[in-house]
Amino acid sequence: MPSEPISHLPDGSNLRDWLGDQARHFGFDDLRITDTQLGPASERLQEWLAAGRHGNMEYMLRHADLRSDPQLLVPGTVRVICVTMNYLPEIDFEREWQRMADPSQAVVSMYARGRDYHKVLRNRLQDFAKAIEERIGTFGYRVFTDSAPLMEVELARKAGLGWRGKHTLLLNRESGSTFFLGEILVDVPLPIDQEEESHCGTCQSCIEVCPTQAITAPYQLDARRCISYLTIENSEAIPVEFRRAMGNRVYGCDDCQLICPWNKFAKRTGLPDFAERHGLGRASLLQLWSWTEAEFEKRHEGSAIRRIGYSRWRRNLAVALGNALASEGLPDAEKVLIRQALENALANSDALVAEHIEWALGLTAWSAPF
Template identity: 70%
Template sequence: MPIPPKTMPTADHSAAPDAITGPDFRAWLDREALALGFDRLRIADTDLGLAPERLRAWLAAGYHGEMGYMERHAALRSSPELLQPGTLRVVCVSMNYAPDLDIDAEWKRIASPGEAVISVYARGRDYHKVLRQRLQDLATRIEARIGPFGYRVFTDSAPLMEVELAQKAGLGWRGKHTLLLNRESGSVFFLGEILLDLPLPVDAPIEPHCGTCSACIDVCPTAAITAPYVVDARRCISYLTIENPGLIPLEFRAAMGNRVYGCDDCQLACPWNKFAQATALPDFAERNGMGGSSLLELWSWTASDFERRHEGSAIRRIGYIRWRRNLAVAMGNALRSEKTTPALKAVLRDALQEAQGAADALVQEHIDWALEAPFLA
């Protein structure tokens, strides 16, 4: 849950504007952000320009799928001031999350049907917890320096158009896959925000550098990037494996391959991620073999194993049933793959058959589909 807004009266900073608008304060703010583990800090105002109009068109097209909260909170997304009354500025920060992005190794795992592929961002500690506390620490340090002010911190935890704000602030430019990109870190970073009532000087946006490149569009397994800067979430493997609560549509199951939580293909194909910087934060170090587990190993987990091993992880929020659903699809794809040895196919089939009797109805449907694969001894 987001940290609630401050309820104390805000201070009057108008008598000493240099205290918050001069270069000394900004330099101090940048240093504090770096000390707390953020990689960059930029500041934007609250004018979102044409972004709310584009959001309404995206929702009208139904691209949000089962994410009803996107539509319910569309007005809030369009006006940061509604989330935190009195907001004048948005402090936007980024934090790199990959301990070491080995792009070749990631593609190799995706091409190995018996392996389980987890999106890089989810292999460590839940980023909501990491960023939120550090954002709160930054706000507390600001308060200690200048006195009380009104603020609220967020990290993917409220209806806020954070990529649009981060782009406006100059943290990067929006890539054709809709993620934020910059020259130093590619797209392998998280975003966080502090909405505050201080009239801080704003930063300028930076020029986009995608040019004519369409690598992210071309590589998408399900053609979810329907046009530059437009993603149909209903086709996106990240949506299908995480946000989608029900059946994986038949038309997308083969394309999922062995991706059981999220999908990084558009990021792996992006030339800018060759420059991704490794994080120094231990919070994002890989946990429980999430970068190197087999489908069979993860399928063997009980519900209690899932809860225990994913404690403190973003993966835990999808629950055991969706986890098993995703694994069943990946195992079915392994059974259909010419790269899978007959011996492994036999073991995969046995594991799926053993689970049939006690499987949840949702999982059972995907097991049945998986077992429809021809058996090659």
Template identity: 60%
Template structure:
């Protein structure tokens, strides 16, 4: 859901004239290069997403995108890559794993103490936008060395691109009932990126869907944001509430957030396919600053300068210090379910009662009310 500047493209030029055999060989080589650059898998697809347009429009019409106006701002460019980048005929779709080297990571993630800050696994290391863009650019450079100049744009969660639909069509997996891409070999704990190109590469075959009758993701969602299979109301999603939403978090949803202060992984933690999730092939996503087990009162004490310094190069930085404190205040309030009246927590909250932000003060007062009940 993040918006970032797209990777600069090479000069628009006539597509390289390659024989069919050369295109097949190039596609195979691109997959090898991708692996060498840290991508777990790279595949290709055409640009026809007409099958996905109606579903996207219905989702927008229902208002499920909430304040994410960028989801509706680009018209048909989101579902028509050739309108976004004229000349595009193929999409190189890639996935990159981000899990740490812990075979029992799912168990560990279900056992956070009530006063521990829970941050989505993907956000504990370097900003994935930068990591993937750099490596997609390196992949594009390798292609140019082989073919000469060609037209392309590289993206990762940074433009009106239907990444999951393209990845699904390229055969990287299928859309799960939680709307994330799922792979039989790697679950869903990975990032997606793509290069839109004007080279008519051979396309790969989609895989089938393998969710079956399973509804684990729907059943476990704390806020019931998965309103139906393959439909998420972002306005109820904890990732949206803690990252995308500006201002106040709805009072009725605050108790459901628990101690999740940035994002939520629950639908993935309980997905059976994630027993096959693979560790990262690059070290960029290694945990920084102890964000896998930090206490909320410690993070709540950071002033803005400390927040900006500690979150340098992190995707968390973009939400800003105000939302950071807002989210932690909710988490500290919810800690009252097990630690009601804890003097350290109460003192930390009281220290923020005079914060300059009305939003922060509102959530701090709410949190203190939970400890006074």
């Protein structure tokens, strides 16, 4: 393996420029390259895990050593090619706020309304890697996108794809935070790109807007309080103290992204893969509650939502329906329909869903969150 960075192709042309062009050819919006040295980020990860802020995501604890060093994950790795792919379809942020204020509506995180990004990015990354191999010859590589113990955001930050926002997501000038990350770990010493400075300044909008105060301080996230974690990663009952704050969010939470000034500049995606499917940006809670398990499996085929399973899906909806029952802004006639739907489902629900239905039916005396 050459000790000096490889910067030119066999024909003498600039390799870095060619990689950027190829990344765009395969649908990626930006590409940067970094080495494998994560420095203080590894120590911060250990501190975060030791504090238990990962909740019941035990896989993070089991593979902490691999996360701290990409060379342990893929021996021989000397560089990481990091790419972004914008996912934001034609969405009006003001309309998103309006839907969250309407207790009858079901709010699904913007990134999850289209196809499963894991599949979209992984296939394109694999094709990209093969194209590189055809151009420079055989080399060692593996592709990843949120699919392995890898500190993706830190690698992307180090590569210069953006800076860490105070909500811990990656931000950049062109796409805000509405993009997915992908990586190709390679054994080729490519030229390294420069890091970008932070541009959050004194803004704390993401911290102030968080419904559950999951952003405990700038750049500090407690997953155990985060609605995205509670509705997706968490397989157990949602802690009672966070149920009211969930409002009508049934899969993920976008508040910290919707409020971020940098997302005013977020580019819309041109990829049809991320277009809204099955009316997930317009559906009511009762519409989604009416889905049978077979309908859930069918309509979420090829979607990231499918992996949480029907029971967790119903758990989340039951909480949102309970919050709708307790709201002051919903007509009584609609509350009657919600109560009937919950009562009708109770007898045939599993223990997890039944517990949340019972909680929801007991909420009518509570004050409204909306």
